[in-house]
Amino acid sequence: KNNTGDNKSLSLSIGGSGGASGDGGATTVSNAGLIQTVGNFSDGIAAQSIGGGGGSGGKAIIGLSGVIPDEYVNDMSNLQYLSALSGMNDMTISIGGFGGAAGSGGDVSVTNTGNISTTGIDSIGIFAQSVGGGGGDGGQGNSGSSGQLGIGGFGSSAGDGGNVSVINGSADQPSGQGIIQTTGKGATGILAQSIGGGGGNGGDGAGKITIGGMGGGLLNSVAGEGGAVSVTNYGIVLTQNAEAAGIIAQSIGGGGGNGGDASTGGSTFTLGGFGGAAGNGGKVSVTNLNAIQTQGDTSSGIMAQSIGGGGGNGGNASSSSVVGVGGWGTSAGNGGDVQVINGVTGNATPATILTVGNQSNAIFAQSIGGGGGNGGAGGGKLGIGGSSTSLLPGAITGNGGTVAVNNYSALVTQGDDSDGIMAQSIGGGGGSSGGTAGSGIVAIGGVGGIGGNGGLVSINNQNLISTHGSGSLGVFAQSIGGGGGAGGDASASSKIGLGGWGSAAGDGGDVVVLNGTFGKQLAASVTTVGDMATAIMAQSIGGGGGNGGKGGGLISIGGSTTGLITDALTNKVTGNGGSVSVSNYAQLATQGNEADGVFAQSIGGGGGNAGDASEKAVLAVGGIGGAGGNGGAVTV
Numbered sequence: 001k002n003n004t005g006d007n008k009s010l011s012l013s014i015g016g017s018g019g020a021s022g023d024g025g026a027t028t029v030s031n032a033g034l035i036q037t038v039g040n041f042s043d044g045i046a047a048q049s050i051g052g053g054g055g056s057g058g059k060a061i062i063g064l065s066g067v068i069p070d071e072y073v074n075d076m077s078n079l080q081y082l083s084a085l086s087g088m089n090d091m092t093i094s095i096g097g098f099g100g101a102a103g104s105g106g107d108v109s110v111t112n113t114g115n116i117s118t119t120g121i122d123s124i125g126i127f128a129q130s131v132g133g134g135g136g137d138g139g140q141g142n143s144g145s146s147g148q149l150g151i152g153g154f155g156s157s158a159g160d161g162g163n164v165s166v167i168n169g170s171a172d173q174p175s176g177q178g179i180i181q182t183t184g185k186g187a188t189g190i191l192a193q194s195i196g197g198g199g200g201n202g203g204d205g206a207g208k209i210t211i212g213g214m215g216g217g218l219l220n221s222v223a224g225e226g227g228a229v230s231v232t233n234y235g236i237v238l239t240q241n242a243e244a245a246g247i248i249a250q251s252i253g254g255g256g257g258n259g260g261d262a263s264t265g266g267s268t269f270t271l272g273g274f275g276g277a278a279g280n281g282g283k284v285s286v287t288n289l290n291a292i293q294t295q296g297d298t299s300s301g302i303m304a305q306s307i308g309g310g311g312g313n314g315g316n317a318s319s320s321s322v323v324g325v326g327g328w329g330t331s332a333g334n335g336g337d338v339q340v341i342n343g344v345t346g347n348a349t350p351a352t353i354l355t356v357g358n359q360s361n362a363i364f365a366q367s368i369g370g371g372g373g374n375g376g377a378g379g380g381k382l383g384i385g386g387s388s389t390s391l392l393p394g395a396i397t398g399n400g401g402t403v404a405v406n407n408y409s410a411l412v413t414q415g416d417d418s419d420g421i422m423a424q425s426i427g428g429g430g431g432s433s434g435g436t437a438g439s440g441i442v443a444i445g446g447v448g449g450i451g452g453n454g455g456l457v458s459i460n461n462q463n464l465i466s467t468h469g470s471g472s473l474g475v476f477a478q479s480i481g482g483g484g485g486a487g488g489d490a491s492a493s494s495k496i497g498l499g500g501w502g503s504a505a506g507d508g509g510d511v512v513v514l515n516g517t518f519g520k521q522l523a524a525s526v527t528t529v530g531d532m533a534t535a536i537m538a539q540s541i542g543g544g545g546g547n548g549g550k551g552g553g554l555i556s557i558g559g560s561t562t563g564l565i566t567d568a569l570t571n572k573v574t575g576n577g578g579s580v581s582v583s584n585y586a587q588l589a590t591q592g593n594e595a596d597g598v599f600a601q602s603i604g605g606g607g608g609n610a611g612d613a614s615e616k617a618v619l620a621v622g623g624i625g626g627a628g629g630n631g632g633a634v635t636v
Contacts, residue, residue: 014095021052021103021133023159029128033114037123040184044116046127049106051159054136054200057097094143099136099156099200104224106130107162112235113170115179118187125180125237128166129193132159132224135200135257135276138214142206152315154214155200155257155276158224163282166192169234169290178235178290182244185296189237190247196224196333199257199276199312211271214259223254223279223309226336232287242296242357248303249286253279253333256312256373269323275312275373278333278398282306285339293354297415300361301353304340308333308398308428311373329373332398332428332452340365343409343463351409358469360418362411369398369428369452369482397452397482397506400425404458411465419473420465420526427452427482427506427543451482451506451543451575458512465526467533470592474526474535477513481506481543481575481605505543505575505605505629513538516586524586534596535588542575542605542629574629577602581635600636604629 027049035044110128118125138153168190169178180189199222202214229249237246256276284306292301311332340363343351353362403423411420429451457477465474484505513536516524526535580600588597606629 014097019055020101021054021159023103024049024051024106024130024162026106027108029110031112031114035114035116037118037120039123040120041122042118042120043124043127044118044180045110045112045125047108047110048129048131049108049162050131051103051105051133051197053133053197054100054102054156054158056137057099057139057153092143093149094141094206095151095153097139097153099138099153101156102133102135102159102197102224104159105132105162105194105227107227108164110166112168113173113178115177116181118182119184120187121184122186123182123184124187124191125182125189126166126168127191128164129191129195130162130164130227131195132161132197132254134158134197134254135223137201137257140204140206142204149209150206151211152202152204155202157222158197158199158254158279160224160279161194161196161227161251161282163227164192164194164229166190166231168232168237171234171289173234179238180235181238183240184244185241186243187239187241188245188248189239189292190231190233192229192231192248193250193252194227194229194282195252196226196254196279196309198254198309199223199278201257202259202315204315209269214274214276222277223256223333225279225333226251226253226282226306228282229284231285234289236290237292239294239299240296242298244294244296244299245303246292246294246301246353247286247288249284249305251282251284251306251336253281253307253309253370255309255370256330256332258313259315271325275314275330277331278309278311278370280333280398281308281336281367281401283336283338287341288351288353289344290350291352294360295356296360297357298359299355299357300364301355302340302342302362303364304338305366305368306336306338306401307368308335308370310370310428311397313374332370332372334398334452335367335369335401335425335455337401338365338367338403340405342407345408345462352412353409354412355418356414358415358417360413360415361422362413362419362465363405363407363421365403365405365423366425367401367403367455368426369400371428371482372397372450397428397450399452399506400427400455400479400509402456402458406460408462410463413467413472414469415472416469416530417471418467418469419476420467421459421461422473422476423457423459423478425455425457425479425509427454427480429482429543451484453506454479454481454509454540454578456509456512460514462517462524464524467527468529469533470530471532472528472530473533473537474528474588475513475515476537477511478539478541479509479511479578480541481508483543483605484574507575507629508540508542508578508602508632510578510632511538511540511580513582515582515584518585520585525589526586527589528595529591530595531592532594533590533592534599535590536582536584536597537599538580538582538601540578540580540602540632542577542603544574544605544607574607575605576629577604577631579632579634598636600634602632602634604631
């Protein structure tokens with residue numbers, strides 16, 4: 001009871017938390033015998049460790065009425081305060097249950113000195129994988145149309161992928177051992193992979209005051225990291241069908257969980273849940289010391305890749321609330337460092353790589369930063385779109401890692417779009433911010449996310465490279481900065497509409513190519529036969545600035561690109577191109593149209609476009625476009 005003697009009631013519903021899951025254990029396989037499989041989906045060796053997924057939080061739902069007995073009401077000292085705050089006789093609160101934490105994948109190790117043969121579709125020679133479990137989702141918190149407060153449960157942390165190691169053959173093994181041969185489509189010789197689990201999604205909220213659940217974005221709850229992946233090959237690897245690479249080594253960070261929506265009609269205040277931060281890709285290293293041959297389209301000799309997870313998206317706010325703020329998208333994961341070593345100095349023959357098929361590079365090494373999460377939509381009389389990682393210090397889109405390739409053996413490709421060496425680092429694109437919806441008084445679009453930087457790319461080639469096919473470059477080294485995220489649009493039916501700012505883009509990283517050694521002009525010769533088959537191409541490209549959002553309403557102001565906040569945080573606008581250096585000591589020969597000997601380039605990103613103002617506005621002001629980035633120094 002309150003001081004006037006009136007009865008007060010509290011209805012409280014809290015969803016149960018999801019249970020935590022266990023980790024996957026360590027997995028170790030050692031084989032010295034002969035393994036043969038005949039049939040589809042029948043690997044020679046399959047070694048896995050998988051963490052369990054987190055349990056989902058329970059729903060908390062209250063109807064139009066619900067009363068706690070008087071003897072319990074008198075013990076709740078804050079009930080009178082909350083009721084007075086709300087200005088209502090009864091207090092109804094619903095909180096969705098939190099998701100349970102997921103388990104991590106354990107370490108996986110495979111050592112093979114025997115021979116392996118498979119003949120079916122998707123029948124991999126050696127498959128080694130560690131996978132972190134996905135975080136549990138938060139439960140819905142719904143206090144009904146007359147309830148005062150509804151909070152969606154938080155999504156939970158995901159599990160990390162464990163470290164994965166594969167050793168095929170041995171340095172001192174007799175000839176004829178450690179041979180892997182596959183003949184089916186999709187039957188890669190060696191596949192080693194570590195994958196972080198995705199963060200749990202936040203639950204939806206509903207009530208007069210509504211807050212969507214966070215997608216693992218607070219309380220240090222993030223998506224899982226990809227573990228380190230290492231492959232060392234001393235044996236011969238042969239594949240004879242499409243989509244069957246010789247060696248694939250991958251580490252992938254988990255994606256951030258999405259924030260829950262706050263979507264009840266007639267709410268006073270709604271806030272979309274924040275998205276969860278994504279996991280990073282781990283370090284990937286491949287050392288090959290024997291022959292690899294593939295015969296089929298999309299079948300590279302070596303593919304080494306690290307990918308950061310994408311940031312979680314912010315939840316949407318109700319378009320019919322008094323104040324509606326979209327949730328922020330959050331940070332993406334970085335791509336890890338990638339290293340490939342093929343052959344050893346002075347021993348050129350054993351590690352020859354031959355691919356026969358289109359889109360089949362001899363060596364493909366890549367690091368990619370994840371894209372930033374998108375902001376949620378705002379709404380209501382005062383609607384503010386959610387921003388994408390641009391207002392949180394240090395919380396940006398994922399960067400590409402360092403990529404290094406050292407080749408000491410012959411590389412030969414026969415097919416279109418099949419490079420001898422392709423090495424690439426790419427920064428993730430900034431997430432787009434949320435717009436606004438509904439016929440509000442003031443509508444403000446969110447701020448776009450900052451693009452990630454491309455990393456350093458380095459190629460050292462000390463043996464011959466030969467390609468035969470259109471678009472099949474000898475050496476291709478590239479670093480690209482991610483584009484800035486776009487600002488959100490303001491609702492066209494609002495009275496005052498301010499378009500959100502676009503954000504700054506990422507820089508392209510430095511690119512270094514060394515081909516051959518002084519005095520040995522024929523040792524590292526590069527020969528290409530085909531149109532658009534340049535011998536050496538080195539390129540650094542800055543990302544383009546994010547576009548400003550459209551203004552709306554009677555007073556309409558278009559959003560600028562790479563505006564005041566992101567300039568202050570990054571001290572730059574559009575992405576710059578990095579420095580590019582090519583040093584060649586060997587013979588280069590091309591046969592075909594648009595096939596240069598050496599093509600080296602650094603390009604600054606283009607400035608983002610400003611947002612338009614509404615044509616129907618009484619006062620209309622367009623946004624300010626962003627300046628372009630600078631190209632870096634180029635040395636050949």
